[in-house]
Amino acid sequence: MTCNFWPERALAASVIMLSCSTALAGDAAEDGAPGWNLSGFATLAAAHSNNHQADFTANALSPGDAGYSRAWSAQVDSRLGAQLDLRFDSRWSAVLQMVAERGPRDGYSPVLEWANLQYQATPDLSLRVGRITLPLFISGDYRKAGYALPWVRPPVEMYGAVPLSSSDGADASYRWQGGGMHHVTQVFFGCTTIPASRTARARAHALTGLSNTATSGALTLRASLLRAHLSVDIGRELFDGLRGFGAQGGALADRYELEHKHALVAAAGFSYDPGRWFAIGEIGRLNTASFLGDKTVGYLSAGYRYRDLTPYLVYSSSRANVATRVAGLELDRLPAQQVAAGASLNGGLNQLLAAIPRQHTVSAGVRWDLRPDYALKLQYDRIMPHQGSNGTFINVQPGFRSGQPVAVLSVALDMVF
Template identity: 25%
Template sequence: MRLLIGLICLTCLPVLAEDLRVSGFGTLGFTVHDSEHYGLRNDISAADGSFKDEVDFASNSILGLQLDYDFNANLSAVSQFTYHNQNSFSLDNYISQAYLRYKPTANWTIRVGRTPLDLFLLTEYRDIGFAYPWAHVPSEVYGILPFRYVDGADVSYTIPVGQLNFTAKIFTGSSESEFSNYQFPERVKTTSLSGLSLELNDYDWLITIKHSQGKFDDNIASVDELIAGFDFIPISLWPNKQDFIPQLNLVDSKSSYTSIGGRYDATPITLMAEFAKVNGDRIMVRDLLNGYLSLAYEWSQHLVFSYFAFTNADRYDIANSGLQTALLPAELSPLASALDAAINYFASNQDTTAIGWRYHLNERTALKIQWDHTKIDENGATLWINKTRFSSVPADTINTLSANLSFTF
């Protein structure tokens, strides 16, 4: 599949061809916040973050270049290269899209290669800051899953339904990403990835329902190391250890993501909302609810906006694992802390109230300023970087200021 992706990129190289279209987008700006405990990052794939009194120019900045090449009226190739502060510097990490698109009829579209992972309302343009009102997408929804693409294929069918348009899409493939909690990235791959997307829209509104599921290929390296350390814990202190440990193994485990979203444009007001549920069949992937509700008002060259976003997940009490933590000798206590951190990695619990202003400098450029007020429950800061590895961090309230310039060309 990666060879195919490379070939798709190469098809767009004849820059002088009249059927080649070159476009791009970007967001350049800064972010500051006032937390004493946490580091800011744009999503859980980032291995580092900015802390109090640091001006962050990377987290919400992004640059993208897209090449579209038409072979004929039915067949085209799309390549998109994106820089968004990735941990690893490699061509594969910068290729966000690379696919062949075939339209045998006006209703059917087939894409093969690397396509955006269709989980969200803003799937096709989540990186294009100019396309949405806020200074950054709500991290409570867009930051909790690190996967951004599918190496595989999708098929979509669009049909008029009265005055409406209905689109159904199915996709299958695999995806890889990095994620981090303790300031170092770890690679994770999901295969047997498949999904269904349904959309119904009119001129001024859109409703989407999406469902996807996948299977993990390998375990996380740090979890393998953690499991190896359990050999030092005697059975007398953890009687059901051998029965519990398989719950920590991600190999062949399955997870799913289901969401419903919508947008309503009633000029000058725009409403947007998105709500989702994450489910997993192992203890490592906690069930999670998340979502946001956004309101924007536009006049002349100005737009003011606000949203409320949240994540909610139940934490697992490691006492339920059978491990007698109170009887552990001091030298084994870090293992219990590491177990608690691993199990509850996805137990994100926070909410954010945001307000902001957008000014259209011209039809391709916008200035944005946004203030976020985030409340984090104790040990609920999955979306942030924790300074103290495996340590419990109290609840926190964080104010964040973001300002940037978004553009397309």
């Protein structure tokens, strides 16, 4: 399957056709008057890391540069978004959202985050087609709208593990009651192709999933499962080099190369917010059968609201379920002239595996709602990579030492308009 879906074109054509049909079908418009709404959100932020041998980042697809590259960086969390909501009649609606943030290719060009057309088939069943949010996490629907979050950013260990936030395809959502709770069950299918670095791309095909969100008063529960065929153009020269060393090199390349591998993501979480305080927690597992590894991630957060201030705490962690260092090629079985090349390939493979995060973070922060639609946040993170892992840090230099805590200080002004 090739991801050739163009939601921009589909949405534009649908808008034209449905606008015409709405103008002709006056009775349908009476049930739900046509209209539109334009809104936006923005985050102006800066982050500082005391580690000068690596860069702190929120996720690999929005790389930051606080630490090694510069003492203070505005590129870790700053972004600007705009959203257009269209309503054609009581059944048809559409949404278009653009987001400008730091991308893996050093740009701030706006990216089409959402672009979908929705049909309300019944009061309980809705269908969508286009670019759609992936309903994986509790904060998945608004992870980039900082004002809606209690923290400066979603916990890096959890949300950075699956930086994909949308896919091109279709979904169906059904509302129902059961067990004294209101449920929304969603099935989705799609694909996506996005930049993974300055030169590489990530491709997820046959992306299928199931999600259920249950609410009862102040309590929200969500459980999700996603499968996809995943390919990432990273380390291709390394794996081609390994295959040049015969059967043992080929076995290593087949094991760790990320090319048409089955990826599985399972996540579950809760949010309880009665008003004066809140508690949020999530846990997930990601298995890619490649150098990205098999890892378990999670976090627990709580906060208390006192007037305009909300102090909060977060504990988050990422645990690798596979080895982050392997023996690689058996050098003593190689001819003398190939030992140096084999050792270099082993080093390159272990460098990739060291990027599987083994770390935990303790965070403390405070949110100040200084005026309607504006929130100022200050957050301190104590990040501890361990067991030889680079954690979630990028641009790691030879002097980086796993097992040493890293302090990150962040300040952000979030707004909606």
